[in-house]
Amino acid sequence: MDLRYVIPHPGPLTVSGDLATNWKNWKRHYENYEVATKLNKEEHSIRIAALRAALGVAGCDVYDGITLSEDDAKSYPVVLKKMEERCVGKINIIYERYCFFSRSQASNESFNTYYEQLRRLIKTCDFKTLEDELLRDKIVCGISDVVLRRKLLQETGLTLDSCISSCRLFESTALQMEKMTLTSDDVAIHAIQNKYKQRKWPPAERGSKMNRGYDGSTPQSEELPKICKFCRKVHVFGRRYCPANGKTCSRCNGKDHFAVACQATVMMISADRIESDEEEDDEVLSFEHMAPTAFRNQPSTGGVHEKTEDSAGRPGRNHARRG
Structure with missing residues (x-):
């Protein structure tokens, strides 16, 4: 089998742009092509003809611009050297x-x-x-x-x-x-994320009850686990993935949540605070009942202050006397 029909050809030479760089790249590929197809073992005339055919139309125009004597035109190394001098020019x-x-x-x-x-x-x-x-x-x-x-x-x-x-x-x-610097926690987190990302979710009808979450939204296959407010655990968003779904709360006997996430606990704390505030108000109001009876029943004097004396002749408190 002729390998020339199996090994891909390097393609024609690109003369537009940087001709020197294009020639270096093309020459490197063509030399490998010659070795792989054993074209380098052929006669010089065959190698020169193969070179002209591989250069393409634009490359042949460049080839025709070089000056070759009758003897140089029959030597493949000389032809290749002249072609490189024409494309690359004198190296700086x-x-x-x-x-x-x-x-x-x-x-x-x-x-x-x-x-x-x-x-x-x-x-x-x-x-x-x-x-x-x-x-x-x-x-x-x-x-x-x-x-x-x-x-x-x-x-x-x-x-x-x-x-x-x-x-x-x-x-x-x-x-x-x-x-190796990844910690065990990082490895575990990446493993969980990859697990849920690669998981194939079962198909469900659009808008069906089993395919909706707590807020009515449809869970996505790319969604990561979240902290659930009904069980206080981490799982994929959705009612059917919650372990508290269908369970009875041991605190309030409610459905679909655990005691650790029970809202009745917050309500009981608020009620206790209100009851405590009411008890403090009762204590303030009961102070009048504990005061002396003579002080509560002291007659009013119309807003004018006057001095009084007790039974022993000692000065008493100032009292307002109304005009």
Whole structure:
């Protein structure tokens, strides 16, 4: 079976926009396609024809713009090199290195993604033998986690491989610790919420009595448990889910509620307070009956105060005498 009809084709080259970036991406996919289909083992003339066919109409226009001698037109590596010079142009080493050194890890970016981006940028920097050392230095200086950076700086003899291993281990450990810090209460709460969210409620007729809650509303399958005012327990909102439904209260002998949620308790407390207030009023009113009879029956003098003397000749209280 010919694998060329099974493995997907990379598609035509996009010449609009950033041609240099489009060519780099297209070339990477096409090289993988050549290896997978064993097209790289064919003769140069067949590979050149396959390349022109894969470029598409717009890509062939770019191909026709390159200058090739008669011998160069028969060599696939030369054709590919000329095509890259036409699309990418002359590489600006200073700009390519600027893009590499200014690339830092984003806040929500994983280390593997950040590392692959650095590997892609460093290919066009022409660092030669310093490539591994500068890549290691950029990883240490560009990672977003300060704790990890301090740990890497404390290691003596840090190599590129040990730096990559430490970063991956630190990231995986942080994810594991985040899962392990959940308390038992949090786990229980999440389990209850997931249970009620995933539960399939039985269908019921719209507006039916069995499908309505205390306030006449229809319970939703996404609704979470609430504290019921009839049983003081946590359950899904609805009369049929309440354990007090149909039960008799031991305090007031009422229906559909427990004694712990009985409203008669509040009424009894209010009645006791009213009775206590009435007893205090009775005590105040009874003070007049406890006062001396002579004081209660003291005649009025019309609003004019005058001094009186008792039987022993001692001065008494001032009394008002009316005019």
